């Protein structure tokens with residue numbers, strides 16, 4: 001059996017079988033489109049799905065720390081996707097949610113792109129969860 005299972009669709013309609021839980025969840029360029037009030041909910045869903053000790057990797061537009069990246073993000077992604085859902089990311093809300101829920105969370109990389117800075121964050125679900 002493959003050690004990778006692909007799921008298409010929304011996390012909250014995910015049906016896991018045979019008591020199987022993923023030990024890694026990867027999210028790519030999703031969160032900046034998620035409504036402001038749902039970002040934390042989705043982080044919780046990821047935490048709930050992971051097996052204890054499991055790892056999450058999230059790549060997305062997060063805090064836009066320098067003026068050039070902020071301007072590029074505003075002129076491209078925010079122009080296309082709107083401000084309501086994207087501004088919390090630019091203000092650094094994702095870093096707070098990830099750090100609050102996962103242990104040993106840290107930014108592994110940040111890429112400056114023509115559409116703004118994209119950060120790659122990692123975090124672990126504690127083995128003794130609460």
Ligand SMILES: C[S@@+](CC[C@H](N)C(=O)[O-])C[C@H]1O[C@@H](n2cnc3c(N)ncnc32)[C@H](O)[C@@H]1O
Pocket residue numbers: 009010011028029030033034035
């Ligand atoms: C910028 S695209 C990224 C696509 C792909 N993950 C990648 O990295 O190339 C954002 C994707 O997130 C999806 N999306 C936006 N909000 C979502 C949500 N609340 N739940 C699930 N998918 C969502 C969109 O339909 C779109 O396919």
